[in-house]
Amino acid sequence: MSFFERYLTLWVALCIGAGILLGKIAPELAQTLDGMAITVNDAPVVSIPIALCLFFMMYPIMVKIDFHEVVKAGKALRPVGLTLFINWAVKPFTMYFIASFFLGTLFLAFIGPEAVDLVKMPLGTSLSVGDTYGAGQVVLVDGAKMLEVPLWRSYLAGCILLGIAPCTAMVLVWGYLSKGNDAHTLVMVAINSLTMLVLFGVLGGFLLGVGRLPVPWQALLLSISIYVALPLVAGYTSRKWIIAAKGEPWFKETFLRYLTPVTITALLITLVLLFALKGESIVENPLTILWIAIPLIVQTVLIFALGYGLSRLMGLTYENAAPTAMIGASNHFEVAIATAVMLYGLSSGAALATVVGVLIEVPLMLILVKFCLGTQGWFRHEPSSVPEGA
Numbered sequence: 001m002s003f004f005e006r007y008l009t010l011w012v013a014l015c016i017g018a019g020i021l022l023g024k025i026a027p028e029l030a031q032t033l034d035g036m037a038i039t040v041n042d043a044p045v046v047s048i049p050i051a052l053c054l055f056f057m058m059y060p061i062m063v064k065i066d067f068h069e070v071v072k073a074g075k076a077l078r079p080v081g082l083t084l085f086i087n088w089a090v091k092p093f094t095m096y097f098i099a100s101f102f103l104g105t106l107f108l109a110f111i112g113p114e115a116v117d118l119v120k121m122p123l124g125t126s127l128s129v130g131d132t133y134g135a136g137q138v139v140l141v142d143g144a145k146m147l148e149v150p151l152w153r154s155y156l157a158g159c160i161l162l163g164i165a166p167c168t169a170m171v172l173v174w175g176y177l178s179k180g181n182d183a184h185t186l187v188m189v190a191i192n193s194l195t196m197l198v199l200f201g202v203l204g205g206f207l208l209g210v211g212r213l214p215v216p217w218q219a220l221l222l223s224i225s226i227y228v229a230l231p232l233v234a235g236y237t238s239r240k241w242i243i244a245a246k247g248e249p250w251f252k253e254t255f256l257r258y259l260t261p262v263t264i265t266a267l268l269i270t271l272v273l274l275f276a277l278k279g280e281s282i283v284e285n286p287l288t289i290l291w292i293a294i295p296l297i298v299q300t301v302l303i304f305a306l307g308y309g310l311s312r313l314m315g316l317t318y319e320n321a322a323p324t325a326m327i328g329a330s331n332h333f334e335v336a337i338a339t340a341v342m343l344y345g346l347s348s349g350a351a352l353a354t355v356v357g358v359l360i361e362v363p364l365m366l367i368l369v370k371f372c373l374g375t376q377g378w379f380r381h382e383p384s385s386v387p388e389g390a
Contacts, residue, residue: 012359015268019275033273049273054338055231056266060259062235065190079320083188086307086328087166088195092203095163095299102295103152111291115151119344151349155292157208158340158353162296164203166192167330174330174365178372180322188327193232270337271355273346292356297364304329304368318379322372330365333358
């Protein structure tokens, strides 16, 4: 675990503080950066600074993937099938129901039943001021059309985006720390990246629609193309070129070693931008973080327990069970943040909810890693991986 990854929670906390301070000292700076965007029909679709940050988050992950391993995954149908089932058939829907219950019912009085959030107009829509769209209404803000939605639904949107984005980055660290099967983890990273190209947009559009939130299909597909497909193609192409030119040992021992901190650095820069705009509302109501964090924690623990328990019932080895549970429990917060910013705006409640996902993930996943290590005896082990004393 690198220096950056080991203290990620600390860096996230420092970036939150830096973002809040920046928002207080120079509020126009974040607004100016947010205004640097690619527009379609006068609607800002891709924030250029965020797009650059997200590319450098994703590329180091994608370049590590050896796609030849995807073919070999067929030899381990049970762990692969269980991982896909939890990630795509269970997790998105439990996230929706858990977040809806906590944010829309249990904590609604604390969030404010009348509290609203202003989000971007859905790409491709031509609505007039006063028109309704889902649970929102079109309003005019500083000469621009915005959609005014209930604040809790905006938070719900961020939770949904986390729920449909299974982890393909830090899970490699969690699998390694829990002494899991690195090959299985890497294979699932590749398969999840490919599956996300199809199901992220489909499930995202469906659940956001059920939640009566804006469902800009064009923007969803564009976000997948920019934030998943582009770094995926760049990673695959450059991996082949570098290995052919310099050899695989140099690629693994030198190139990847210097590339690893890039992902975390780009993430931290993104967080500074996010909190520069959302910092004031957090300072005014710090319990907002708690209201969002609780359903995310419940969801994470539930999905981990489901994956770990089913792995034991299916007779999987510990080396496959640990990463299977970890992959389901953790979230691909880079893509969730990017999509929330693209769909709803840098200062939206949805973007804030995805940032809370980053805030809780590292300490919570480290706790689950320790739980796995302490329960290895519940599973059989691969012959070459039996722990000492077993």
